[in-house]
Amino acid sequence: MALIEIKNLSYTYPGASNPSIHDVSLKIEKGEFVLITGPSGCGKTTLCRCFNGLVPHFYQGEIKGEVTVSGINVLEKHTYDMAKHVGLVFQNPENQLFALSIEKDVAFGLENLGASREEMRKKVDWTLKQTGIYDIRERSPHEISGGQQQRVAIASVLAMEPDIIVLDEPTSFLDPLSAEKIFEVIYRLNKEQGITVILVEHRLDLTAKYTDHLIVMDKGAIRLEGDPRDILSNEETRLIGVGIPKATLLYQMLKKEGFNLGDKTPLSSDELADQLLEAYGQR
Amino acid sequence: MSVFDGLKFRKVSSPIHNLDPRIKFVYVICIFVAAIMFKSIIPLAALFVMQLPFVFVAKVQKQWLRSMRGAAFLAAFIFIINIVTRFFSAGYVFTAFDIEEATAMTLRFIVLVESFSVFFLTTSPDHLGLALEQSKVPFEFAFAFTTAVRFVPVLAEEAQTIMDAQKARGLELEKGNLMKRIRNYIPVLIPLIVSAIRRSLELAEAMESRAWGACKKRTNLYALKLHRGDYILLALIIVILVAASYFFVFVSIPTVASFFGL
Ligand SMILES: Nc1ncnc2c1ncn2[C@@H]1O[C@H](COP(=O)(O)OP(=O)(O)OP(=O)(O)O)[C@@H](O)[C@H]1O
Ligand SMILES: [Mg+2]
Numbered sequence: 001m002a003l004i005e006i007k008n009l010s011y012t013y014p015g016a017s018n019p020s021i022h023d024v025s026l027k028i029e030k031g032e033f034v035l036i037t038g039p040s041g042c043g044k045t046t047l048c049r050c051f052n053g054l055v056p057h058f059y060q061g062e063i064k065g066e067v068t069v070s071g072i073n074v075l076e077k078h079t080y081d082m083a084k085h086v087g088l089v090f091q092n093p094e095n096q097l098f099a100l101s102i103e104k105d106v107a108f109g110l111e112n113l114g115a116s117r118e119e120m121r122k123k124v125d126w127t128l129k130q131t132g133i134y135d136i137r138e139r140s141p142h143e144i145s146g147g148q149q150q151r152v153a154i155a156s157v158l159a160m161e162p163d164i165i166v167l168d169e170p171t172s173f174l175d176p177l178s179a180e181k182i183f184e185v186i187y188r189l190n191k192e193q194g195i196t197v198i199l200v201e202h203r204l205d206l207t208a209k210y211t212d213h214l215i216v217m218d219k220g221a222i223r224l225e226g227d228p229r230d231i232l233s234n235e236e237t238r239l240i241g242v243g244i245p246k247a248t249l250l251y252q253m254l255k256k257e258g259f260n261l262g263d264k265t266p267l268s269s270d271e272l273a274d275q276l277l278e279a280y281g282q283r
Numbered sequence: 284m285s286v287f288d289g290l291k292f293r294k295v296s297s298p299i300h301n302l303d304p305r306i307k308f309v310y311v312i313c314i315f316v317a318a319i320m321f322k323s324i325i326p327l328a329a330l331f332v333m334q335l336p337f338v339f340v341a342k343v344q345k346q347w348l349r350s351m352r353g354a355a356f357l358a359a360f361i362f363i364i365n366i367v368t369r370f371f372s373a374g375y376v377f378t379a380f381d382i383e384e385a386t387a388m389t390l391r392f393i394v395l396v397e398s399f400s401v402f403f404l405t406t407s408p409d410h411l412g413l414a415l416e417q418s419k420v421p422f423e424f425a426f427a428f429t430t431a432v433r434f435v436p437v438l439a440e441e442a443q444t445i446m447d448a449q450k451a452r453g454l455e456l457e458k459g460n461l462m463k464r465i466r467n468y469i470p471v472l473i474p475l476i477v478s479a480i481r482r483s484l485e486l487a488e489a490m491e492s493r494a495w496g497a498c499k500k501r502t503n504l505y506a507l508k509l510h511r512g513d514y515i516l517l518a519l520i521i522v523i524l525v526a527a528s529y530f531f532v533f534v535s536i537p538t539v540a541s542f543f544g545l
Contacts, residue, residue, distance in 0.1 A: 083494035100409035
């Protein structure tokens with residue numbers, strides 16, 4: 001059985017006339033790095049909220065279908081029961097940190113779960129090191145940069161040792177360099193710790209290279225799903241309004257002009273550069 | 284943003300800052316009790332002086348002076364009221380004793396302010412929050428306290444941003460009579476409230492996602508433990524209380540005037 005299985009899920013917020021999610025079915029395997037993208041308002045955030053039961057428990061509303069995460073029926077469990085399995089990281093780092101020191105924030109989840117002090121100490125230190133914020137652990141949230149704040153937010157869900165981390169546009173408040181650092185942290189967690197990652201992003205330029213499972217949403221439904229190299233070279237993807245990586249676009253233009261760069265669609269400038277060098281490097 | 288810097292707390296370390304806030308609070312209460320027991324200058328002056336070492340060891344002289352200066356106005360007010368009422372109630376006469384008692388009343392007020400300001404100047408909010416968490420206070424209250432401390436500077440900064448934005452659109456805040464001025468602030472308040480509500484929703488969502496309410500018996504990363512300094516302070520508290528009671532019951536305290544043979 002897949003780590004996450006969603007079957008025919010539809011959901012309507014209370015008071016809304018149209019469903020925000022419409023007949024979504026989805027399977028995510030353990031250890032995957034999944035990228036979800038799509039135009040604004042297409043239901044990405046709403047889908048993220050389904051993974052740990054914020055939808056429907058916190059938001060109420062009307063839900064149909066099945067959501068199973070780590071073998072647990074999410075619709076029947078409390079959000080706090082899911083916290084050990086799914087960690088959600090939100091867009092605005094500022095509103096996710098509520099303690100007066102970084103360390104205390106990272107420990108917040110474990111404190112709620114009633115972990116012993118020794119256990120907490122060990123996990124908190126490990127997490128702080130994993131996310132590269134060990135040296136600033138005693139500072140308060142307003143003394144650190146937005147990028148560091150977002151790393152604290154990641155650390156604070158990571159401390160509970162979830163199987164899955166879901167990040168909803170974690171870098172939209174950050175500059176490209178800090179964003180890249182965040183992506184590297186996430187990628188490392190995925191590769192080294194085997195944590196399944198679900199990342200919602202508009203900036204495919206920076207993130208497409210990490211994924212092997214891309215999901216394109218539009219109007220509350222999944223429109224395209226699969227290998228990013230196929231999907232990003234698909235005309236339909238561009239029409240939905242997905243920001244195709246520059247390297248991919250350039251590759252397509254060059255290909256149309258008759259340049260032969262091989263069959264592999266590049267997802268990052270590095271890949272494109274390699275292909276160019278391979279094809280035309282030797283004079 | 285210099286106006287709001289005062290709202291942001293900073294971690295400071297000193298032997299006084301590191302004391303257990305609970306014991307420090309007991310100390311404040313003890314000074315309170317002692318100050319209320321006495322009505323004459325000498326013991327109150329002693330109480331005043333006794334707290335100065337705390338100020339200097341904690342290296343908060345500057346902030347302390349500022350808070351005392353803030354209290355000076357109120358102190359002067361208390362002094363004048365005291366003198367005036369005495370003057371009238373005693374039949375338009377004025378004695379050295381009256382002045383002395385008025386001074387003592389003022390001094391009592393100053394001692395109260397002083398002990399409070401020493402407490403708050405040397406106790407960081409996170410320490411205070413921790414003390415709340417580990418006393419019998421329900422965790423929700425302790426949490427509300429720390430989140431308030433955390434978000435007050437954020438909201439203050441946001442208020443400033445909204446004010447600037449509205450001013451840029453031609454809102455004149457400092458114009459008109461009092462009612463008009465209050466009304467002027469509505470375009471600032473509404474966006475501020477809306478954004479605060481949105482913030483609190485996001486906060487609630489983040490808390491839920493981090494297992495808020497998972498377990499009846501919440502644990503804590505930090506433990507407040509009493510150290511040597513705390514025991515010394517505790518001993519000091521007992522000494523002050525015993526000495527104060529002793530003087531209060533057995534010793535008739537001389538007035539300052541009596542030294543001058545008045
Ligand atoms: N709390 C809510 N209550 C009611 N409707 C909501 C709520 N949150 C989102 N919606 C609606 O659900 C739809 C999907 O919104 P959602 O936030 O999931 O989109 P999104 O893909 O995350 O967009 P963005 O890229 O802007 O973050 C939108 O039409 C939105 O108006
Ligand atoms: Mg969203």
